[in-house]
Amino acid sequence: MDLYEHQGKELLGCMGVPVPAGRVAFSVEEAVAAAEELGGPVVVKAQVHTGGRGKAGGIRVVDDAAGASRAAADILGMDIKGHTVGRVYVEEASDIARELYAAIVLDRAEKRPLAMLSSMGGMDVEEIAREHPGAIARVHIDPLLGWSDYLGRRLAFESGLAADMGPAVSEVMARLFEAFVIYEATLVEVNPLAVLADGRVVALDCKLTADDNALFRHADIAGMRDVSAADPQEQMARERGVTYVKLDGEVGVLGNGAGLVMSTLDVVANAGGRPANFLDVGGGAKAEEIVHALEVITSDEKVRVIFFNIFGGITRCDEVARGILTAVDQLRIMLPIVVRLDGTNQEEGRSLIAEAGLENVYSEPTMTAAAERAVALAGA
């Protein structure tokens, strides 16, 4: 789960990472009140789950509350890469002397957290890595030992920071790692980490991604989810406990098992179609679960055909066939449906579909044939 900048900063502040004073605002009035309360020049920043806010005009430095009012009016409701801005963060302006890059990430290949520090802050980390490959200092942290102060010293020295900045930056890195562990994050990125004119080191931005699987231990973070920012189909799926990802094609896809469904999307694309979604109905595939899944898929108006791809394992194909027929009947679905049943009891499952004699339900024996049929029906 990705957090907004203001949420991430609130969490970092609790861990002792210096952050500028700021207030979140959902309206122009709230932005004005925040600016008046903070006093002096402020920065008004769009809160969206995507990068490139600055280039899109989503960050404005203003002198006073009147300026904050105009900036908030412009930014609220703005579209940034498909994300509508529903809130802004109003923050005291900082007198920046230098911008650094700092992050703790989960290094999957090494199976350890990785701390990174660079003196080239302000730009995207992939851009730093491309254009200044030597400019990122990296250290891995042993998950069983945790942080040790030498790691911070190594990062500071190896990123070429002046000796007098070392201690403050090392301290921030230790606090970022603590936040990474305590909040069970998979990413804590501060870009820029600013050195101010008065020598203080503060986090000017924050990207924090929390592990969804750990949210049961973090009710405070779970409560930060912005339901209004979610895609309507994805939100509907979450409420029904369905594993769903919205795509932008016409072929609605569902199957059992994440790998098989990913493979199904690819097979649809190979057949010249465009998948509308990823949906894993899981191992059980009972009628009720299939009803939930179909409700989500058919709420997407672009869907013109539904493709069921089921590999029967412990769940038998005849059970799944019954579930599909019950769900189709219950929801009175008129869209064409292509069903491919393979694996345990495939013959029984296919017979059930055939015997039901539904005009809009087609049975195909292989993934490829079923994908071709679905793509043809989507174009018809």
Add this chain to the structure above:
Amino acid sequence: MAILIDESSRVVVQGITGREGSFHALRNRDYGTQVVAGVTPGKGGRQVEGIPVFDTVRGAVEAEGVDTSLIFVPARFAADAMYEAIDAGVGVVVTITEGIPVHDMLRAYHHARAQGVTLIGPNCPGLISPGRANVGIIPTSVFKQGGVGLVSRSGTLTYQIAHELTRRGIGQSTAVGIGGDPIVGSSFIDVLERFGADEQTEAVVLVGEIGGSEEEAAAAWAQEHLDKPVVAYVAGFTAPPGKQMGHAGAIISGSAGTAQAKQQALEAAGIRVGKDPSEVGELVAGALC
């Protein structure tokens, strides 16, 4: 001789009195696997269809000499269950549980390595050595004994590909589901190393998906160290960046972890990549003749 599990494996099922635990413990036993014990704290002394239940893994190890553990406990208790199995001296620990916090897995991974224990999973279907033993939730009917080692990050896709092999008359030595999480106990390379040393295994099928760089690492390793034919499959060519595709580990981060990059790395290492599961079957058939 198959890898990791065979007819001599002695299995304890942690969480045996739960619905999933008892169902699969009995299925695994029906296949011929020696499921000799179960563990559920507080239910020691009972039996599940003749399988003795113990309060602790240590108790099961002492009484029944178990060497393999199969874990079905809920996600929030799963790391604790792994530690208990590791510390009781079990050599192979297979965790089916989905949804384990990744920070728990970071610690469990390093603890298991330090103790020399092989961890399989989590978020995996387990493993099967056809004709010898089945430890996990894999449906046995699509497998048959033979010479192909199968290693995969996905459950159902493993069954689909095994089915493609079996219906062409090609059997398997062992099929290992390593799991769909970002941090899993055994990597592709860990399993490939064992297939390389296994006399029964003549060829290997590697089934990958988007996210991480384990397929790329495996490709480089196989080119250097494995003198058996390898065929691969990668799922997720149509997956958008930044979206988790069902498995916690199946996510393209920035520009890293795409199916295209994995296919390129595998092909650069001389490994054929099937465009769908059916073509994987054909490529393996071709590689074996």
